Amino acid sequence: MLDNETALLEKMAAGDRDAFQAIYYHYAPRIYGKLLKLLHSEDLATELLQEVFIVVWQKHTVIDPTRSFRSYLFKIADNLAIDLFRKANRSTQLLNRLLEASIDHYTHTEERLEQKENAFMLQQAVDALPPQRKLVFTLCKLEGKSHDEVSLLLGISPSTVNNHIVKATKFLREYLADHPDIAGIILLCFILK
Known part of the structure; x- marks a missing residue:
């Protein structure tokens, strides 16, 4: 009031x-x-x-x-x-409009739930990485920092950053192969490119 x-x-x-x-x-x-x-x-x-x-x-x-x-x-x-x-x-036209709105709402809700599930599964996979590799992968792939930025930030060489990314990517691909129930495989494959 x-x-x-x-x-x-x-x-x-x-x-x-x-x-x-x-x-x-x-x-x-x-x-x-x-x-x-x-x-x-x-x-x-x-x-x-x-x-x-x-x-x-x-x-x-x-x-x-x-x-x-x-x-x-x-x-x-x-x-x-x-x-x-x-x-x-x-009115068929108005009914169709309401149905479309309901379908869109349902679809968006379903997509949001799937995105949350994918994010959770991705986080589980990333959490399984060794600590330094997890940090490098998170900074580069999830936060979008360049290899040079991560190199300066962590005080390691760019080739070490690249090595961590290659090994993390390999591990995550194997993790996905061992966990076929992960709904976000497409999302993870996109990130791992």
């Missing part, structure tokens, strides 16, 4: 656009987050967010500042989302 929400609601009821704007900027991120969770589409969530505040402005003269404005906003958002789903049942 805003510190001065009641005063802002009273000003908004009197037609004060600055008060409306302050309320919008305070509540818009929360309403958008709720709509995004319901719709799994940034475009649709943005559209409905605007509709929520259009309704608020249209009814600004009858809003009761003594009642929970937050609940009022979330109720409008819920009702607009329900209306959208009802329209989707009647």
Whole structure:
């Protein structure tokens, strides 16, 4: 709740656009987050967010500042989302848009989980390296430092850095061969090039 929400609601009821704007900027991120969770589409969530505040402005003269404005906003958002789903049942185009958004959301979630799993498996493999080799590999391959930078940083020759990278790469390839359950083999092969 805003510190001065009641005063802002009273000003908004009197037609004060600055008060409306302050309320919008305070509540818009929360309403958008709720709509995004319901719709799994940034475009649709943005559209409905605007509709929520259009309704608020249209009814600004009858809003009761003594009642929970937050609940009022979330109720409008819920009702607009329900209306959208009802329209989707009647509109093939809108239904397809919602389905595409859900599929995209699922795909992105699945990709993020796979990336986390790949990162965990990569870290397990790298952790199995001897300490100095692990440090050199991490600096060069995972942090993107050049062989010369690592050489200066660790006080070893560039050929020693290269030797560590070659041996680490060989070890990690063998590690992958011994662990076929690793889902991130493609990711690791990319790193090991």
